[in-house]
Amino acid sequence: MKATLTRMLPMMMTAGLLAGVTSSVLAADAKRVDELVAGRCALCHGMEGESASAVFPRLAAQHPDYMVKQLKDFRDGRRKSDTMSDQAADLKDDEIAGLAAYFGAKKAAAKQPGDADLAAVGRYIYLKGNPYSGMAACGSCHGPSGHGTHQLPRLAGQHPAYLENQLKEFNKRERTNDNAIMHAIASKLTELETRAVAVYVGGLQ
Ligand code: HEC
Numbered sequence: 001m002k003a004t005l006t007r008m009l010p011m012m013m014t015a016g017l018l019a020g021v022t023s024s025v026l027a028a029d030a031k032r033v034d035e036l037v038a039g040r041c042a043l044c045h046g047m048e049g050e051s052a053s054a055v056f057p058r059l060a061a062q063h064p065d066y067m068v069k070q071l072k073d074f075r076d077g078r079r080k081s082d083t084m085s086d087q088a089a090d091l092k093d094d095e096i097a098g099l100a101a102y103f104g105a106k107k108a109a110a111k112q113p114g115d116a117d118l119a120a121v122g123r124y125i126y127l128k129g130n131p132y133s134g135m136a137a138c139g140s141c142h143g144p145s146g147h148g149t150h151q152l153p154r155l156a157g158q159h160p161a162y163l164e165n166q167l168k169e170f171n172k173r174e175r176t177n178d179n180a181i182m183h184a185i186a187s188k189l190t191e192l193e194t195r196a197v198a199v200y201v202g203g204l205q
C-alpha cells in the first residue's frame, strides 16, 4: 500500500489532486510548527526567518527542500554543528517538513547593499567566475540573482558573514555534508574574492 502511494504521489501531485491532502500527510500540523518556531527556532532565526545576528543564517524564502535536507543532516549527524545538532536532535520528519515550509513561505526583507567597490569585484566573480583560477561562475548553479533551486540554496540577501564563514568551512571541509562541489569552488577563492562575493550576494534581493 505504502509503496503504491509513493509511486502514485508524484502523478497525483502533478494532477493537482492532492493539493490539500499532501500537506497534512507530509508536514506536522500548523499548531505544532508554530510552537516549535516560537519556542525554539525564533530565538536565533527570528519569527520571520530574518535572523538579526549574522551568526545565524536567514531562512526567509530559503527553499524548503534544501532546508529539509539540511535539518535531517543536522539531526542525523551528517552536517556537524555544535548549535544545530541539539536543535534538530528530536525533530520528526513531519515537523522538519512543516518548519521548512513555514520559513520558506516567508518573504525576504529588502537588504542594504554593502561596500560598492567590493561588491563590484564580487559581482564579476558571481556572474563570470574566475577564468584564471578555473573557477565556475556562482550564478551558473545558484542562478543569476542568487535565488537557487529546490536543491541549491538561495544566497540572495543572506548575511555576508555567514556566507563567508560557510565558504571557509567548505574549503576546509568543515562543512561535513555534501561538500564536494563547494569544496572545489571554495578552494579556488582568495580571501579577497571570498569577502567580495559574500558582500555582493548579501545585497541581492
Ligand atoms: C541557538 C541558536 C539556534 C536555534 C535555536 C536554531 N538555530 Fe538553526 N542555525 C543556527 C546556526 C548557528 C546555524 C549555522 C550552523 C552551521 O553552519 O554550523 C543554523 C543553521 C540552520 C539551517 C541551515 C541554513 C542554511 O542556509 O544552510 C536551518 C535550515 C536551520 N538552522 C533551521 C532551524 C530551525 C527549523 C530551528 C528550530 C527547530 C533552528 N534552526 C533553531 C542557530 C540556531
Ligand code: HEC
Residues within 6 Å of the ligand: 057, 125, 126, 136, 137, 138, 139, 140, 141, 142, 151, 152, 153, 154, 155, 163, 166, 167, 177, 178, 179, 181, 182, 185, 189, 197, 198
Ligand atoms: C556547480 C554548481 C555550484 C557552483 C558553480 C557554486 N555552487 Fe555553491 N552550492 C552548490 C551546492 C550543490 C550547494 C549545496 C550543498 C548542500 O546540499 O549541502 C551549494 C551551497 C553553497 C553555500 C551554502 C549556503 C547555505 O545556505 O548554507 C554557499 C554559501 C555557496 N554555495 C556559495 C557559492 C559561491 C559564492 C559560489 C561561487 C564562488 C558558488 N557557491 C558556486 C553548488 C554550486
